[in-house]
Amino acid sequence: MTDTRTEALTVLRTLVGNETADFHEGQFEAIETLVDGRRRALVVQRTGWGKSAVYFVSTLLMRRRGAGPTVLVSPLLALMRDQIAAASRAGVRAVAINSTNPHEWAEVQQQLANDEVDVLLVSPERLNNPSFRDNQLPALINRIGMLVVDEAHCISDWGHDFRPDYRRLRELITTMPAGVPVLATTATANSRVVADVAAQLEGSAEAGAAEHGDTNGAGSDAGNRNSNGGTEVVTIRGPLARASLRLGVLRMPDARARLGWLLSHLAELPGSGIIYTLTVSAAEDTARLLRDSGLDVRAYTGKTDPQEREESEQALKDNTVKALVATSALGMGFDKPDLGFVVHLGAPSSPVAYYQQVGRAGRATDNADVLLMPGPEDEEIWKYFATSSMPDQDRAELVIAELTAAAASGNGTLSTPALEARVNLRRTPLELLLKVLDVDGAVARVQGGWVATGQSWVYDAERYAGVTAARRAEQQHMLDYERLPEGPAGCRMEFLQRALDDDTATPCGRCDNCAGTWFPTDIAADATTRATATLDRVGVPIEPRAQWPTGADRLGLPVRGRIAPDERATEGRALARLTDLGWGGTLRTLFAAGATDAPASPALIAACVRVLADWNWDDRPQAVVSMPSRSRPQLIASIAEGLAAAGKLPYLGQLSLTGAGPTGEPGGNSAYRLASVWGQFEWAGGTSGSDPAASDAAASDPKRSALPNGPVLLVDDLVDSRWTLAIAAKALREAGVDAVLPFALALRG
Template sequence: MTTDTRASALEVLRTLVGRPDADFHEGQYEAIETLVDQRRRALVVQRTGWGKSAVYFVATLLLRRQGAGPTILVSPLLALMRDQVAAAARAGVRAVSINSSNAHEWADVLRKLQADEVDVLLVSPERLNNPSFRDEQLPALIRRVGLLVVDEAHCISDWGHDFRPDYRRLRDLIAEMPDGVPVLATTATANSRVVTDVAAQLDHRVGAGASAGISTTGVPTGANTEVVTIRGPLARASLRLGVLRLPDSKARLAWLLSHLAELPGSGIIYTLTVAGAEDTARLLREAGHAVRAYTGQTDTGEREESEGMLKNNEVKALVATSALGMGFDKPDLGFVLHLGAPSSPVAYYQQVGRAGRATENADVLLLPGLEDEAIWQYFATASMPSQRKAEAVLGALRDAAGAPLSTPALEARVDLRRTPLELLLKVLDVDGAVRRVKGGWVATGQPWVYDSERYERIAAERVAEQRSMIEYERTTGCRMEFLQRALDDDTAVPCGRCDTCAAPWYPADVDEGAAATAAQSLDRVGVAIEPRAQWPTGVASLGIDVRGNIPVGQRLSTGRALARLTDLGWGGPLRDVFAPQATDAPASAAMLAACVRVLADWDWDERPTAIVSMPSRRHPLLIDSVARALSGAGRLPWLGSLDHANGGPTGTPGGNSAYRLANVWERFAVGPELTEGLEPLAGRPVLLIDDSADSRWTLTVAGRLLRQQGVSAVLPFTLALKS
């Protein structure tokens, strides 16, 4: 049987890759045999480009020939799904997907599944908890499933660099599958801790009281759930690694302007933030380079178009966040460059693995930034649920007495923004404390205890990973060997190619013209502050009697901020000003001059006739300095500040819209002196100055007060835009 399986598998592989002389890489056939002949569970940890997808596509076709049902392939990213569907078609595998971008196709997909016209169904881990899919389609699929594949399986593990709570549901899915159904988990980025954790989660015994024996398919059951781990060397011989430390963002962008054209072929330029990707792409396009920004905020259609342009070498590069990551497949990708370092060597290995998959040479260069550690810290803490917030969510659901609460309804009851609330609900869901149903969320009534020890361990591991990334930047040893050892690859030896094994292969000089262009781009000022148009859902439950649209006569006009806190240029100086430990002080002369430039470039419908400022506990000197500077430069009278009322704003920064509005509602007032100054300005616009804008509810409430005093428009101006 094994000989027949190998011959059949080789035939499918050659069809898949389009080469009549193709043969298996070491470990590929062993994985296929484990799944097809032994019907066991396998964890495959192999370098990017090794051919993990070939394993599950070949195994799928062989199992289907034996009468097995379709494969369920759990895949984390839309870009990855698109590549997998295309690759499946080349192998003659009928693959379809159900995801957030193709709702119009779901009915047709379900029809094909019922007609047994699907070999592979690709779903996201989040889809597994969609109530209609989970309750109506998934049970029938589980009864028929021929193979379960978990792609990018490090996402299962708390210790993985891209842990996703929804992946933890797979443990329960595996436990529900019939005897004799093989399971394959694949990843290129798993150290020993992650491998052990993933293998343990795959190793669920099937059914209570199940005993070893023979299933209806003739395959041993019960005893065959032990996971077979197939792990190969992770060295990437095609990659030439390097690290170039430059003093600041201006120098990094100037280097990129000077040398992007010299990098081989087309590639990816990674940044740590959305603003960084958009700013860098704009700068490069203005200098004549064919590039596109690619982030989590990019429209789905535009993302697909950009992926295609990169694959067809119609652009030099995509300037991307980690949204372009796992599974994106361009075999001849010539380079990967990072403006700012990922937070761990494991994450870095995953991203640079996009390059050189089918070429002998590809260049990988890291340009770390001074701001990297602050960005790492933000993302590390943002993903950790707090005990207080978790208990608030559970309390709100219990108070609903079994009636489902939608996420917006929960937002009005707990002080959490939408994204962290959704993440927390996923964590509570996979822990069994809540359940998603039609109409929202309910508490299950199962006891739940906040696992503080677990989160402390994960936080400590994140810190260790960050230190390891800094060590990678500074190492005098082989860089590829360092990355392999970070992934616990004991086959690691010096690569002989990187900038420490050989010599720096990249130029370090910066063209003077490029430096001037980068400086000019980074000095760009002025970001729009869009006015709020609707009151937040559920705010009436907090004692505020407003709902629906904000009346036009009470709204702000579109405003301006000097810059976003995440911007590559003025973002740096602003982050210093707003750092928790920073002392309040007047803005620097350079910053004030930049504010004046924002005013000069502002294309308002009608010039403001006066300035009003916001009262501030944290930054009174900062706000006053900006108001005085703009008053003098614009020849606008500064009428003074609004007053605090009822004790001033309450609460802490952050939280969702309903609570943030409640924190500032009726907390400001127009004092007698300001009232007197505004009286002559009835029907005229005013400029409203604050230190920063985040949720924009402070500005919205203040603007409403000023509109009620008779001014025709309120144009907000802040130094920083935080989101």
């Protein structure tokens, strides 16, 4: 053994508490590359291989040699918590700076000043926080001993989970002192992603363009500099097969059958595990059904309270729950070595993303079960998320133009809300676009907001078209995975390995195609009944708008601050969300592009009546009014008339459009959405939505035109921003209605 290997092995055995432990193939090669070679390494190894051991051992060896602390860039709070816990067990002093512990920042800074920190964990977004970037980061960079980039596939927009802030690491690397080693790790990267990540780590001029061959260790002696002026990256890539995983696919006709299967067989699955869903509402609905049936599960989504998330993670690790029903919010790096199973209700959009999630299971056990139950709604959900991280050229140029104009006028900094009022983008996609433009150098985040840098920006149409095409191809690969033929030629693990360009792939001998179906396919009769009841659940609250959006006055609207109580709607109801497992499927069909307008079916009207029956309003509505619609007049009028008949209420007809009616498209921000409907509705006595020829007669009918003294039920088809309902309610309130109770078929999202 070399002296470094002897020392590293001693540290490893101390870390894991095992005097006979030895390195997995590739682990010491990575450590040697970092500690002795002071080079840059990209490690692509399966989940559970021991990537954290590489950076913890390397950190302690570097610290013994007088190096400063390691900076570990980690993408998720859950992952940070696991990493800190693992470091503590290993005797590594690790601390974090993130959005959940600002009360600890001063103490962390003092510990850094006292050289009492071995590993500092930060998120990629923290690197561009103006205060941290300008005040703490420069001093930290001067002392940095090593940079570690965990879940490095996030660097690449060819990857399944691109994070724009990760690309900022390329700039950070160029500011570090010479000879500081860099380690990037991931378990989910195909060759295209590996090439892109390596180019980012090199700091080469053509990031993403170079092709990089793999090496099985520190062996590449191509030199420290490449032809583009960057630093050569050593890529250490191992086989990605997971011998502990038993993969299977169970195709069911609908959500009712999938939930029925879970009710019938969840208790039989080994240990505790994760049930993944594609949407928040599916996670919440599924968790509620399973809990109501006596199964100990919790929902875990991006909307779950952070403290509740942490408690749920610990409950799963302690095996005090059978499963977490989760979206992808529970993903990268979540560490429960004995996780017994992973079930998917709906398929992720690529084999790479799927491999990443199933990799949570069986990390330290001989066996773990992995079952995919795809749904007919999967492809529609994939399409929605496919291009969400890519900038739109027109809007990007508009953002730059607004920031440039602000600088020219002497107001060089615009906050995100102020910028939102100038461009028709919602807050979340606007913030994502700003991050992309920031990384591209066109804008910069400063204290108080954003500024234009004056650097030219060119929309990389070719790259984004390539990303779009690649994601479409990955979606097809996922469909191919679901339909692999029986027998070793259709081995599921081999397919996933090849999707990640692992040329060591061979049939696993364990999956349902290699060894035969290992999971039951029957569904208990009572389980189907309970699943049906859950899927048939109706009623989702529609929260009323109570505040005018920031920047509305800039668009010429005479409003700001709170909406006056006598102009507001009350809390409303929708039949269901478009993303719901139950009625969501019916509604997605109704609102699909090109769907024909037609009266609602009796079953749909009956479901709407049930929503009203369960609605605990303060005062019962006295009449029904509908929204005017240019695309679905028959649908809306039939729902309004059906509810009026069921409640023995007068149907007063629909509101009138003023002028051309609302403008704009779904997806814009609040100020622009409000502007598109401002003043576009009025009460003119009521018109017929289902029979336009009867409008004049309806308007002259006193039974239709007379507004009641009590509440009015206002019927619409699809609710998105809620500003249409807000302005329609304002028109009715101004016409003398005491209260407006909004009702819609569907709530988007």
